[in-house]
Amino acid sequence: MADKLKLYGKEFDSRLLVGTALYPSPAIMRESVAASGSEIITLSLRRQSPEQQQGKMIWDYIQESGCQLLPNTAGCKTPKEVIALAEMSREIFGTDWLKLEVIGDDYNLQPDPFGLIEAARELVQRGFKVLPYCTDDLVVCRKLLDVGCEVLMPWGSPIGTGRGLMNKYNLQTLRERLPDTPLIIDAGIGAPSQASEAMEMGFDAVLLNTAIAKAQNPVLMAESFKLAVQSGRAARNAGLMLKRQTASPSTPTLDMPFWQQSITAENGEKA
Amino acid sequence: MQLLVNGEPKNFDSAQSLSEVLQQLGYRGDTFAVAVNGDFVPRATYEQTALNPGDSLDIVAPVVGG
Numbered sequence: 001m002a003d004k005l006k007l008y009g010k011e012f013d014s015r016l017l018v019g020t021a022l023y024p025s026p027a028i029m030r031e032s033v034a035a036s037g038s039e040i041i042t043l044s045l046r047r048q049s050p051e052q053q054q055g056k057m058i059w060d061y062i063q064e065s066g067c068q069l070l071p072n073t074a075g076c077k078t079p080k081e082v083i084a085l086a087e088m089s090r091e092i093f094g095t096d097w098l099k100l101e102v103i104g105d106d107y108n109l110q111p112d113p114f115g116l117i118e119a120a121r122e123l124v125q126r127g128f129k130v131l132p133y134c135t136d137d138l139v140v141c142r143k144l145l146d147v148g149c150e151v152l153m154p155w156g157s158p159i160g161t162g163r164g165l166m167n168k169y170n171l172q173t174l175r176e177r178l179p180d181t182p183l184i185i186d187a188g189i190g191a192p193s194q195a196s197e198a199m200e201m202g203f204d205a206v207l208l209n210t211a212i213a214k215a216q217n218p219v220l221m222a223e224s225f226k227l228a229v230q231s232g233r234a235a236r237n238a239g240l241m242l243k244r245q246t247a248s249p250s251t252p253t254l255d256m257p258f259w260q261q262s263i264t265a266e267n268g269e270k271a
Numbered sequence: 272m273q274l275l276v277n278g279e280p281k282n283f284d285s286a287q288s289l290s291e292v293l294q295q296l297g298y299r300g301d302t303f304a305v306a307v308n309g310d311f312v313p314r315a316t317y318e319q320t321a322l323n324p325g326d327s328l329d330i331v332a333p334v335v336g337g
Contacts, residue, residue, distance in 0.1 A: 092333060
């Protein structure tokens with residue numbers, strides 16, 4: 001299979017990235033991530049006292065997962081906070097990869113485009129491989145590329161809403177105007193059909209968390225998302241038919257039997 | 272000397288290095304990272320990093336994330 005996802009010089013078979021938060025238990029998280037087939041997982045850093053055990057739990061998982069780690073800067077609101085957290089992440093997790101989040105609004109967790117560009121510029125200069133969580137604004141995306149981001153992660157809809165692809169026109173525009181940039185739909189995906197749709201539209205991958213973690217059966221949902229992303233990617237590669245305004249028969253009409261009767265019926269004549 | 276450790280005031284005997292303070296607080300191993308007054312401090316410089324009264328320490332460790 002030559003259809004690899006290429007990000008910052010690394011190749012991946014899976015086009016589904018998953019978060020590690022909100023699961024009912026660490027065991028279900030591990031099982032779900034495995035079922036998703038994901039090769040890139042997100043995690044984070046928080047203040048902890050030495051007695052708190054979450055650090056050890058996630059650390060043990062990191063050691064055995066074999067996944068590319070993608071630490072995030074969730075909750076940061078300024079470039080200064082981002083830089084400090086990014087450097088701490090790089091030291092602990094031993095990776096330059098960073099899911100850059102600069103939140104501009106507490107209510108819908110919308111990325112702050114100005115802080116995002118400023119932080120991305122500084123992080124790239126410090127050697128980070130930045131994957132910014134951004135809005136679907138073409139101009140903001142171009143600026144992020146200008147400062148050295150090689151991958152962009154536009155939102156489908158606000159984090160945790162499950163509303164899917166909120167603004168398909170903007171997303172389609174991004175895809176068409178940035179044909180060579182790896183684009184990952186991050187956030188807002190609630191159902192496998194939405195992930196599949198993103199892949200059919202030509203996005204390179206999908207990143208999600210809540211839709212799996214908060215499912216009644218997270219492991220089964222992880223499997224479902226894996227299949228949906230694979231299906232959507234295959235459909236994109238296969239080439240979707242063009243939409244048409246009028247019906248067009250799929251069964252051949254040539255040599256149809258009884259054709260004389262139907263013509264006379266249409267004309268209202270008696271046989 | 273009073274320091275703000277993860278947002279909570281804590282008292283220490285006298286002026287000490289960051290590595291001494293971390294040891295007193297019980298941090299071991301390498302699964303945590305530190306910022307002093309909002310700036311990242313690399314692990315290799317803990318011993319040379321002097322702390323002053325009122326300094327704010329943020330000590331972080333891995334957590335789940337989305």
